[in-house]
Amino acid sequence: GENVEQHPSTLSVQEGDSAVIKCTYSDSASNYFPWYKQELGKRPQLIIDIRSNVGEKKDQRIAVTLNKTAKHFSLHITETQPEDSAVYFCAASQMDYKLSFGAGTTVTVRA
């Protein structure tokens, strides 16, 4: 099955700086890559996604890039704010919509 690796496991950044989280996947058939943000005690919330026919997607301060050849994708958060503090999960799926998740990255934004 699909194996998704995520790095780093923890990330501490100064408010206003950028944060980057990287994921790799193993199955070249994967074609959909969402990112979820999970605050403590809350459900995972979809924040951005990218499909395999696109190399980059941006939504305000959040962007995702995909390198199909290398089988890796990354989340970029610019101008970080304290409310960006959360656990972020990358995931990958194929046409069956089954999500394989990375282990998660705990992001802490220092004020």
Next chain:
Amino acid sequence: SAVISQKPSRDICQRGTSLTIQCQVDSQVTMMFWYRQQPGQSLTLIATANQGSEATYESGFVIDKFPISRPNLTFSTLTVSNMSPEDSSIYLCSVVRQGGNEQFFGPGTRLTVL
């Protein structure tokens, strides 16, 4: 996004008993899934809830332990059977709406087994 509710939101159960978790969506969806999130861990797919037929289970999960029903396009149940403390987790349902890839999660059910 879809409005997804789960019942119960949390429960504390004795080992050897069973608990049924309900997932209700406010509109018809094509896909429904059940995931488990153990304390401090990532999410793991348990099974795909198929409307009107048996669920499709992932490796490591079996129907006898996690029977699933999906009688229609907006409702599904997951039963955790013969529970042990190792079953203590958050159980989440998720849905994919028609015409989209986006998968949205329910609020989860926090289960503690004593």
